[in-house]
Amino acid sequence: MIYNYYPGCTLSTKAKELDVAARKCAEALGFPLVELPNWQCCGAVYPMAPDAIAERLSAVRALVAARDNGGVLVTLCSACHHVIKRVNDDMANVKEIQQKVNNYLGLEVPYTGETKVLHYLEVLRDVVGFENLKAKVVKPLQGRNIGAYYGCLLLRPGQVMSFDDVERPEILENFIKVIGATPVIYDMRNECCAGYMAVTDKNLCKEMVSEIQDNAADAGAGEFITACPLCAYNLLENAGATKLPVSYFTEVLAEALGLNEGGAD
Amino acid sequence: MVINNKERAEMLRQLAGTNVSLCIQCGRCSANCPVAWKMDVLPHRFVYELLNGGNVDVLLEAKSPWKCLSCFSCAERCPKGVSPAAIMEAVRLTHIRAQGNNKLNPADLENYDDKMPQQAIVAAFRKFNK
Ligand code: SF4
Ligand code: SF4
Numbered sequence: 001m002i003y004n005y006y007p008g009c010t011l012s013t014k015a016k017e018l019d020v021a022a023r024k025c026a027e028a029l030g031f032p033l034v035e036l037p038n039w040q041c042c043g044a045v046y047p048m049a050p051d052a053i054a055e056r057l058s059a060v061r062a063l064v065a066a067r068d069n070g071g072v073l074v075t076l077c078s079a080c081h082h083v084i085k086r087v088n089d090d091m092a093n094v095k096e097i098q099q100k101v102n103n104y105l106g107l108e109v110p111y112t113g114e115t116k117v118l119h120y121l122e123v124l125r126d127v128v129g130f131e132n133l134k135a136k137v138v139k140p141l142q143g144r145n146i147g148a149y150y151g152c153l154l155l156r157p158g159q160v161m162s163f164d165d166v167e168r169p170e171i172l173e174n175f176i177k178v179i180g181a182t183p184v185i186y187d188m189r190n191e192c193c194a195g196y197m198a199v200t201d202k203n204l205c206k207e208m209v210s211e212i213q214d215n216a217a218d219a220g221a222g223e224f225i226t227a228c229p230l231c232a233y234n235l236l237e238n239a240g241a242t243k244l245p246v247s248y249f250t251e252v253l254a255e256a257l258g259l260n261e262g263g264a265d
Numbered sequence: 266m267v268i269n270n271k272e273r274a275e276m277l278r279q280l281a282g283t284n285v286s287l288c289i290q291c292g293r294c295s296a297n298c299p300v301a302w303k304m305d306v307l308p309h310r311f312v313y314e315l316l317n318g319g320n321v322d323v324l325l326e327a328k329s330p331w332k333c334l335s336c337f338s339c340a341e342r343c344p345k346g347v348s349p350a351a352i353m354e355a356v357r358l359t360h361i362r363a364q365g366n367n368k369l370n371p372a373d374l375e376n377y378d379d380k381m382p383q384q385a386i387v388a389a390f391r392k393f394n395k
Contacts, residue, residue: 008384041387044391045335048335048351191338195336196388200369
């Protein structure tokens with residue numbers, strides 16, 4: 001299987017750690033990531049309006065490139081995953097969008113949602129398998145109490161994302177167990193961090209993040225892991241008095257697989 | 266061209282692409298909205314005012330769409346599969362698609378702190394500008 005990989009704008013810049021650790025671990029786990037040539041930014045937010053065709057094109061181009069190279073597309077950033085997965089669903093199920101996009105792109109073979117979009121965590125769970133992953137852990141993160149922060153975009157809308165139970169997700173908690181740490185469940189793990197309000201309303205972000213930070217700390221978490229660069233930014237930069245550290249899940253994975261030793265990182 | 270309330274309601278319904286007539290006004294969308302406490306018009310009203318006899322002006326004048334996070338909590342938790350999030354989007358688009366109505370100034374980009382992820386900037390410019 002070819003693991004076509006869509007890094008997205010933020011992973012090439014401000015969230016390099018998420019990307020670098022992901023590639024390293026994928027290599028070690030036997031699913032080397034092949035970056036799509038010429039990918040374009042996905043737009044970061046799903047264009048909800050049915051008439052927003054131009055806004056869907058970059059996602060479709062990535063999906064078509066993956067279709068023509070084996071049919072699988074791996075994503076990592078929560079926002080990219082959300083946008084690409086939902087646009088793929090539109091291309092499969094919404095006739096009008098499918099027709100307009102294909103009419104514009106004029107592809108040799110029209111695209112109708114054939115590509116299988118997998119989030120990196122889904123590859124770990126469904127392709128590698130958590131049991132097999134566990135066998136590769138050389139440095140279990142014993143004694144670490146980790147709160148998984150899902151945010152909104154990975155889970156919702158559940159019907160389209162079909163990633164995990166939207167109200168009782170467990171993929172990240174199971175991942176935390178596999179790498180030898182203790183998952184901490186707290187109620188706000190699937191509530192919004194205030195997202196793009198980081199740009200327009202910092203006070204709102206602070207109010208919302210304080211609640212999430214306190215909620216996780218009260219439940220006994222000592223740190224967060226997340227898959228989303230914007231969640232990571234808000235949790236850290238807009239925290240109040242409680243400021244639990246935040247890492248990307250690929251960083252703790254690299255740590256558990258012993259891939260950080262001897263390196264400059 | 267002057268269009269009446271009924272026609273504007275129909276335009277917004279089209280742009281939102283969600284079936285408002287399924288709504289039972291249970292208020293669960295508003296109860297689950299993380300920024301409801303900052304809104305002047307709550308999410309369930311965005312559905313209600315698009316039903317027959319609704320008042321679209323209330324929605325077009327509301328500040329709520331500029332507080333909405335597009336977190337999809339309302340849509341996910343609606344027992345009838347309605348998406349107030351999509352109506353928020355439709356109202357935002359109605360504003361920013363009109364000339365001269367951009368909310369963000371690209372010149373401000375240099376004032377953003379240097380840790381701000383591209384994702385946030387791209388998202389905000391998609392939501393607040395055309
Ligand atoms: S949750 Fe759904 S049915 Fe209930 S008020 Fe909101 S839109 Fe209507
Ligand atoms: S999408 Fe907007 S209206 Fe719906 S729950 Fe989230 S913030 Fe509230």
